[in-house]
Amino acid sequence: MQAFTSHHGLVVPLDRANVDTDAIIPKQFLKSIKRAGFGPNLFDEWRYLDHGEPGMDPASRQPNPEFVLNFPRYQGASILLARDNFGCGSSREHAPWALEDYGIRAIIAPSFADIFYNNCFKNGILPIVLDAGVVDRLFRECEAAEGYRLAIDLAAQTVTTPAGEVLAFEVDAGRKHRLINGLDDIGLTLLQSDKIKAYEERRKIEAPWLFV
Amino acid sequence: MPGQTLFQKLWDAHVVHVEPDGTSLLYIDRHLVHEVTSPQAFEGLKLAHRTPRRVDAAVAVPDHNVPTTDRSQGIADPVSRLQVETLDANCAEFGIREFKMNDVRQGIVHVIGPEEGLTLPGMTVVCGDSHTSTHGAFGALAFGIGTSEVEHVLATQCLWQKPSKTMLVKVEGQLGRGVTAKDVALAVIGRIGTAGGTGYALEFGGSAIRGLSMEGRMTLCNMAIEAGARAGMVAVDETTIEYVRGRPFSPVGEAWDKAVAWWKTLHSDADAVFDQVVELDAAAIEPQVTWGTSPEMVTTVHGRVPDPAAAPSEVKRHDWTRALDYMGLAAGTPIERIAIDKVFIGSCTNSRIEDLREAAAVVRGRKKSASVKLAMVVPGSGLVKQQAEAEGLDKVFLEAGFEWREPGCSMCLAMNADRLEPGERCASTSNRNFEGRQGQGGRTHLVSPAMAAAAGIAGHFVDVRHF
Ligand code: SF4
Numbered sequence: 001m002q003a004f005t006s007h008h009g010l011v012v013p014l015d016r017a018n019v020d021t022d023a024i025i026p027k028q029f030l031k032s033i034k035r036a037g038f039g040p041n042l043f044d045e046w047r048y049l050d051h052g053e054p055g056m057d058p059a060s061r062q063p064n065p066e067f068v069l070n071f072p073r074y075q076g077a078s079i080l081l082a083r084d085n086f087g088c089g090s091s092r093e094h095a096p097w098a099l100e101d102y103g104i105r106a107i108i109a110p111s112f113a114d115i116f117y118n119n120c121f122k123n124g125i126l127p128i129v130l131d132a133g134v135v136d137r138l139f140r141e142c143e144a145a146e147g148y149r150l151a152i153d154l155a156a157q158t159v160t161t162p163a164g165e166v167l168a169f170e171v172d173a174g175r176k177h178r179l180i181n182g183l184d185d186i187g188l189t190l191l192q193s194d195k196i197k198a199y200e201e202r203r204k205i206e207a208p209w210l211f212v
Numbered sequence: 213m214p215g216q217t218l219f220q221k222l223w224d225a226h227v228v229h230v231e232p233d234g235t236s237l238l239y240i241d242r243h244l245v246h247e248v249t250s251p252q253a254f255e256g257l258k259l260a261h262r263t264p265r266r267v268d269a270a271v272a273v274p275d276h277n278v279p280t281t282d283r284s285q286g287i288a289d290p291v292s293r294l295q296v297e298t299l300d301a302n303c304a305e306f307g308i309r310e311f312k313m314n315d316v317r318q319g320i321v322h323v324i325g326p327e328e329g330l331t332l333p334g335m336t337v338v339c340g341d342s343h344t345s346t347h348g349a350f351g352a353l354a355f356g357i358g359t360s361e362v363e364h365v366l367a368t369q370c371l372w373q374k375p376s377k378t379m380l381v382k383v384e385g386q387l388g389r390g391v392t393a394k395d396v397a398l399a400v401i402g403r404i405g406t407a408g409g410t411g412y413a414l415e416f417g418g419s420a421i422r423g424l425s426m427e428g429r430m431t432l433c434n435m436a437i438e439a440g441a442r443a444g445m446v447a448v449d450e451t452t453i454e455y456v457r458g459r460p461f462s463p464v465g466e467a468w469d470k471a472v473a474w475w476k477t478l479h480s481d482a483d484a485v486f487d488q489v490v491e492l493d494a495a496a497i498e499p500q501v502t503w504g505t506s507p508e509m510v511t512t513v514h515g516r517v518p519d520p521a522a523a524p525s526e527v528k529r530h531d532w533t534r535a536l537d538y539m540g541l542a543a544g545t546p547i548e549r550i551a552i553d554k555v556f557i558g559s560c561t562n563s564r565i566e567d568l569r570e571a572a573a574v575v576r577g578r579k580k581s582a583s584v585k586l587a588m589v590v591p592g593s594g595l596v597k598q599q600a601e602a603e604g605l606d607k608v609f610l611e612a613g614f615e616w617r618e619p620g621c622s623m624c625l626a627m628n629a630d631r632l633e634p635g636e637r638c639a640s641t642s643n644r645n646f647e648g649r650q651g652q653g654g655r656t657h658l659v660s661p662a663m664a665a666a667a668g669i670a671g672h673f674v675d676v677r678h679f
Contacts, residue, residue, distance in 0.1 A: 016534070017527050018406055018506050022646045027627045031277065031291040033251035033298050035359075045648050054291055083527060085407040088440065089646060091342040092249060093358035111407055114442045115342055115356055122360035172374070174235045185360070186260070189368040192229050192237055196265075196370055199228045199239055209463035209471050210241050210335070212268065 002124030003182030007105045008151040009078030012068060013142045019082060020089035021116065025098040029054055038094055039101030043069060073146045081138055082109040086127075087116025096123040106152050108159065110135050121175045122185070126154060128169045154180055215481020217378050218447055219413045222353040222478070226336050228370055238373045241335040242347075243365050245272035245308065246321045247299040248627070249340030253363035254302040264306050265369040271330050272303050272310040275320045276627045280590050280617035283314060292628060319593020319619040322346040322560035326430065327595055329459025333448045333475040338365055343560050343643065345436040348445035349429035350452055351478040353413070355442040376413040376443065377487040380480070383420040385494035390677035392570065393428035394562060394641065394660035396420070396492070397435035398500035402510040404490060409441030412488065415480060416446050420494035426455040427566035434561045435643055438507040447479035501547045501673055502645050502658040504535035509645075511547060513663070513675045519543035538647055539655050540635065547673050550657070553636040555580075555587035555614070555668035556650070557661050559624035562641035563592030565599050567661040571641075572605040574665035574676060580613035581671030587614040588630065590622040614668065626651045639667035 029041045031054060040058040047069055049062040063070045069077075080099070086109040087095060096119045099107070105125060110132035112120075120127045130138070141161065142148040151160040154176060159167045178185065189196075204211050216224075229237040250272070257263070264270065277292035287293040296313060303310040311317040317324060322343050325331040337347040337354035340362040347354035361371055381400055401408075414436045421429070429446045436444025446452075453472055456462050463471045480486075498512040509532070511518070520536065520543065523529035536543060541550070557563070557571050568591060580587050589609050591597035597619055600606060606616045623630040624642040632638055632654025641664050642649075645656040659667065666676045 015530070017531055020506075020644075020646045022625075022644070022649050026648055026652070027625050030248050030627065031289075031295050033255075033295055035252045035255070045652055051652050085410070085440065088406055089342065089644060091340060091344075091356035091358050093252075093340075093360060096358075111410060113407070113440060114410055115358060119358035119360065122358060172235070173233045174231060174372070185372065186262070186364050186367045189237065189364065189370055189372070192370075195229045195237070196239070196368065200369075203239070207334070207471070207474065209332070209467040210269075212461075212463075 001122065001182050001184065004105065004124055004126050004154055004179045006151070006153045007078065009105060009149060010074065010076055011079045011081050011142050011148050011150055012074040012077035013081040013139050014068060015083065015139060017083040018085045018088055021087060021092050021095040022089055024087065024095040025092065026052070028052070030092060030094050035097055036101060038098035039103070042098040042102045043067070078103050078105045079150055080104050080107045081135070081142055082107055084110050084132070086112050088113035091115045093119045093123070096120050096125050100125055108135065108138065121179055124179070124182070126152065126179065128152070128159060130159070130167060130169060134167060214485045215483040217480045217484040217486060218351065218415055218445055218478060219353065219376065219378050222334065222336070223375055225334065226353070235372055235374050237370045238336060240338050240365050240369055240371060241269060242330060242337045243270040244321045244325055244337065244339035244344070245270055245362070246276060246339070246341060247274045247295045248276045249359050250302065250362055251295065251298045253359050253366060256363045257366055262367045264308065264366045267307045269369060270308045270366070272299060272308050273318055273321050273324055274299055274313055276621045276625065278313050278620040279628055280620050280622045280630055283618060289629070316594035316598065319596065320560045320563065320621055322434065323563060323592030323596065326350065326426070327459070327593055329456060329462035332456060332462065332471070333452055333478055338371065342437045343434050345442065345444045346430050346434040346560055348433040348436065348443050349426060350456070351445060351448035351475065353443060353445065356437065377411055379409060379412040379414050379488040379490065380486040381414055381416050381490050381492070382418040383416065383492045383494050384418040385420055386423070387420055387494045387497060388677070390662060391497050391499060392660040392662065393424055393431040395497055395500045397432050398502065398507065398510045398658060399492060399497045401435065401439045401507045402500070403492065404439055406438060406506050406508045407440045409436060409439040412441050413443040413445065414439065414441045416444060417480070421446055422449060425566055426451060427564040430564065431561055435507070438643055448475045499660065499663050499676055501663065503539065503541060503547065504532065505538055505645055505647050506535070507643070507645060507658060509535055513547055513673055515547050517541045517543055517545040517547070548675070549672065551583065551637070551672045552639045552667050553585050554632060554638040555584060555664050556623045556638055556640040556642065557588070557664050558590030558592070558622050559642035560592065561643045562661045563590060563596065565596050567641065568596070568600045568605050571661040571665035572608040574662050574679065575612040575614060575669060576608050578612055578669045580668050583671040584668050587668040588617055588623065589614050590617045591619045593619050612669070623650050625649060639664040639673065
């Protein structure tokens, strides 16, 4: 996994609440058995005027000029500014894969759906929760100023605006540690193998029907 | 000290190790696997030269990509086919039990788990699918996970979790005739919103919930995720135990007695304290119909499409305007005046035998409206299909002009060939009315099976209670 320490990047504002994982990556792309290559189909139904199917050449597609990701001023954006309940819906990890493949490193929103939030950390994307009023202000600042960039420092847990305002955010200590170091969860868990084994031995006696 | 909630009891029984910050390593008893969210997990396992820790705890089934029409020729779409074949190959390689496409036990993962007795009270159940919350109906702790966690569970049989907050959704009283668990689920979401349960494990309680069958409880817990909660649950009672008894993978003999003794403790203590309590009056719940592109955009069958000008906030006004535009609806339109093009009865929310019985009771002796292009009934599993056919329900549907299909996810998310065309409007018993969910440009209205069936007969939404 890609580690995340700090990041300074262009911000793209997606002004909609309850953006669901079907919108982030439509289901026809979930048929892939690969982990990579979902970026061109991020927000496919909003981003293109024609209907997308797996295997299409993105260059042959018709971009929707009214969708924010297609605005020239937001090309190369790596921070997504979003509204409440971002990532609701399915557990598909294809959603963070698509965001990551597109180049998004961090998402700022007033709230996230649980499973999506969790999936982001497994893929080197930092989801940041800020107060709804603050997010609202960032939307206005971002829309007002072309080339609006934010600086994110995970160790310090801060987001810094172009005006130098420093916004603090919360993040779970364990997740932060793993993200900063790009650590593999499975490797860490296997360090607890003895405890897992002991638990299993105990449960085999307490609840033998769970082991058949 | 106050008593414990059901959630706490289930949690405590599965903690393997606790980190200083409270993050816990939780043991997973049952891992359900399907073709869409597992290929990359198996690939990761292989790349790291790891093997599954306990193949007996995993069960796999293809459901999202399978055709619901004749299967003798296999799957026509090569991309769908490859995904199903990849699941078959991975299960064969690692020795994981799989109910393959042509096995009569095949079906939607959340239907077959309980049906086979693979989902049992007191278990931790996970699946790379958000509707895993369904299994909480058994007094189990069940939640959806992403593909990285699928790989993690395969390799370690554990997951890192932090305890959720707890919310009791208490529904007291008696549901009216024609009002179902689906209506309760939608009414709850309408009340707390699609993010209302975020960070919580929901427990559904109260006399109306105790009065529900296991099918009804599964419908309700299934939609906990639509309220933002990863897990929904219902306490174990006699209804639970009777459902589980005699299932193929249920314990027997001494193990059964031992299990039942434990299961009977799986309820929140009378003095347990929840972080939040929401109360609903069962008698006041009416048949529900969604009008927008999020399950919280819901009203009763006698309601009207709301006016965005009356939205409670600027963000909501924006969302409602957009939803009405997508749905092709004008503010103020009575729900009963909305005409539909298609009917979909199925999905892990409403494809069990009881759902099919409710729908069949409505269509019996009637005919599908000529204005409805397609009304399809997709049983949740091969065994549900068999049972329905034994009861003659297939005939009831076919005589009414409804189609009777093979089991799978089907038009719930349209990964197979079943989908809405742009602009088509559907009365659907599934769980998500998101833009494009049932096909690009398709318009979904979520309803109960009886309401969907009635809409198929009338050609528009009608109150099934006066139908
Ligand atoms: S029926 Fe629908 S919601 Fe349920 S598992 Fe299948 S696709 Fe997901």
